[in-house]
Amino acid sequence: MPRLRGSGLSVVPSPLVSTSGLTVRYGETTVLHDIDLHVDPGEIVTIVGPNGSGKSTLIAAILGGVPPVRGRIDRAPVLRIGYVPQRLVLDPTLPMTVERFLGLPRRVPAARAREALERAGVPDIGRRQMAALSGGQFQRALLARAILEEPHLLILDEATAGLDQPGSAAFYERIEEVRAETGCGVLMISHDLHVVMSASDRVICLNGHVCCEGTPEVVAAAPDYRRLFGEGTRGALALYRHHHDHTHFHDGPCDHAHEQDAAR
Amino acid sequence: MLDDFMTRAALAGIGTGLAAAPLGCFVVWRRMAYFGDATAHAAILGVALSLAFSVPVFAGAMMVALIMATAVSLISGRGYAMDTLLGVMAHSALAFGLVGVSFLEGVRIDLMAYLFGDILSVSRGDLAVIWGGAALVLALIGWRWSALLTATLNPDLARAAGIDPKREQLVLTLALAVVVAVAIKVVGVLLITALLIIPAATVRPFAATPERMGALAALVAMAAAWAGLRASYALDTPTGPTIVCVAALLFSLSTTVSGLRRAA
Numbered sequence: 001m002p003r004l005r006g007s008g009l010s011v012v013p014s015p016l017v018s019t020s021g022l023t024v025r026y027g028e029t030t031v032l033h034d035i036d037l038h039v040d041p042g043e044i045v046t047i048v049g050p051n052g053s054g055k056s057t058l059i060a061a062i063l064g065g066v067p068p069v070r071g072r073i074d075r076a077p078v079l080r081i082g083y084v085p086q087r088l089v090l091d092p093t094l095p096m097t098v099e100r101f102l103g104l105p106r107r108v109p110a111a112r113a114r115e116a117l118e119r120a121g122v123p124d125i126g127r128r129q130m131a132a133l134s135g136g137q138f139q140r141a142l143l144a145r146a147i148l149e150e151p152h153l154l155i156l157d158e159a160t161a162g163l164d165q166p167g168s169a170a171f172y173e174r175i176e177e178v179r180a181e182t183g184c185g186v187l188m189i190s191h192d193l194h195v196v197m198s199a200s201d202r203v204i205c206l207n208g209h210v211c212c213e214g215t216p217e218v219v220a221a222a223p224d225y226r227r228l229f230g231e232g233t234r235g236a237l238a239l240y241r242h243h244h245d246h247t248h249f250h251d252g253p254c255d256h257a258h259e260q261d262a263a264r
Numbered sequence: 265m266l267d268d269f270m271t272r273a274a275l276a277g278i279g280t281g282l283a284a285a286p287l288g289c290f291v292v293w294r295r296m297a298y299f300g301d302a303t304a305h306a307a308i309l310g311v312a313l314s315l316a317f318s319v320p321v322f323a324g325a326m327m328v329a330l331i332m333a334t335a336v337s338l339i340s341g342r343g344y345a346m347d348t349l350l351g352v353m354a355h356s357a358l359a360f361g362l363v364g365v366s367f368l369e370g371v372r373i374d375l376m377a378y379l380f381g382d383i384l385s386v387s388r389g390d391l392a393v394i395w396g397g398a399a400l401v402l403a404l405i406g407w408r409w410s411a412l413l414t415a416t417l418n419p420d421l422a423r424a425a426g427i428d429p430k431r432e433q434l435v436l437t438l439a440l441a442v443v444v445a446v447a448i449k450v451v452g453v454l455l456i457t458a459l460l461i462i463p464a465a466t467v468r469p470f471a472a473t474p475e476r477m478g479a480l481a482a483l484v485a486m487a488a489a490w491a492g493l494r495a496s497y498a499l500d501t502p503t504g505p506t507i508v509c510v511a512a513l514l515f516s517l518s519t520t521v522s523g524l525r526r527a528a
Contacts, residue, residue: 083425091293093464093468095471095473
């Protein structure tokens with residue numbers, strides 16, 4: 001079968017992944033209950049929620065690491081998933097160049113590895129050891145590996161934890177670009193409400209169950225969301241969206257003014 | 265050629281090192297050193313049972329090692345820290361094995377031979393078992409190499425790529441049981457973990473990729489086996505411990521060289 005590229009990804013049936021009545025327990029504690037959600041090709045869905053709201057458990061369940069006690073998880077057939085974990089702790093005894101990491105579990109030609117690194121915004125790190133990368137480079141290396149196999153669905157679990165505000169804004173911009181280029185669906189968790197609200201098509205507010213769901217504007221105005229996150233984010237949202245209707249590059253120093261502008 | 269006991273011993277040592285070192289890399293990367301110890305110590309119980317029921321020592325040791333490794337995998341995560349659990353299991357198995365051996369009447373058992381190995385008495389049949397086991401372990405590790413590496417990096421990363429981390433853990437467990445059974449004759453149950461870990465630790469500073477580390481570790485293990493054998497012949501020292509001493513000297517040398525290189 002030829003490798004799917006660009007809009008070719010649309011042959012995958014919609015939704016890419018869906019859950020209905022999903023309930024997960026750890027021992028006696030019910031972490032998630034009655035979760036209904038779906039991700040369609042080409043849309044960016046972001047899960048927000050306070051600590052302990054079950055966000056990471058939801059991702060783990062969708063990946064198949066945590067069995068549900070009730071409900072179901074449906075994946076589109078032959079779904080390719082690209083996953084960027086919250087944190088990847090490399091044991092210091094494990095030598096690993098970025099190039100080798102990109103070839104796990106399937107080896108890829110050097111040209112494709114380089115292309116993926118370029119798309120992730122870090123073209124020149126292929127030869128370096130993973131352990132020697134900065135936080136931002138490391139996360140982008142994870143992103144490069146995740147998009148390498150042209151996934152139908154990109155799953156990111158707080159992929160920008162540990163990055164500063166401009167770094168994480170630039171990271172999410174890359175995600176949007178990848179989505180635009182490949183047409184993949186994106187399911188992500190983020191704490192960074194400011195950026196989330198601007199980068200998502202749909203936001204799901206989670207707190208053991210789905211509190212509220214909808215476009216960023218709808219969720220930001222919802223009483224449940226405000227109770228969880230306070231009033232403060234709305235103004236920032238409006239400002240950010242106002243500034244966000246143009247494209248720019250985030251690898252130089254000039255872009256930071258934009259961020260501070262938006263945060264004000 | 266195989267009529268000479270030194271040739272047989274050299275081949276036995278080299279075969280064991282060849283299988284143990286690449287597996288040892290995973291033991292180091294996954295921090296399973298104590299797990300290796302528990303599996304190896306359990307093998308002495310297998311030796312006792314084999315002698316009691318007149319089955320080949322290799323088969324008995326492998327069965328008990330396998331049962332031990334599986335039991336530890338199953339019980340882990342149920343209230344005790346992994347190292348506590350392994351401490352209980354490893355030493356209990358060793359103690360029960362030693363007590364079990366003492367019940368055996370009529371058979372004069374040289375316990376030392378099983379605790380520290382008896383490489384100079386390796387027969388042609390033993391050689392066949394050792395090289396057969398080594399080939400099996402190398403084939404298993406080679407076949408699952410990429411999946412094992414991915415699962416070692418992060419279980420969720422593996423799941424997203426369609427790899428079941430539990431199955432990969434089982435592959436390692438199986439390989440470990442085979443190596444333990446194979447190595448009893450060469451270095452004995454008490455020193456098997458050394459053969460797994462020391463070569464891997466020795467070459468870590470000189471490896472940029474996991475593959476190179478595996479290959480270099482195999483070279484170091486084979487060199488230590490051969491040099492240890494020659495040294496024990498020249499110095500009239502017990503062979504198994506001498507092999508481990510040579511490996512330990514190589515480790516000190518490697519640490520010193522890499523330390524100097526970093527300082528320079």
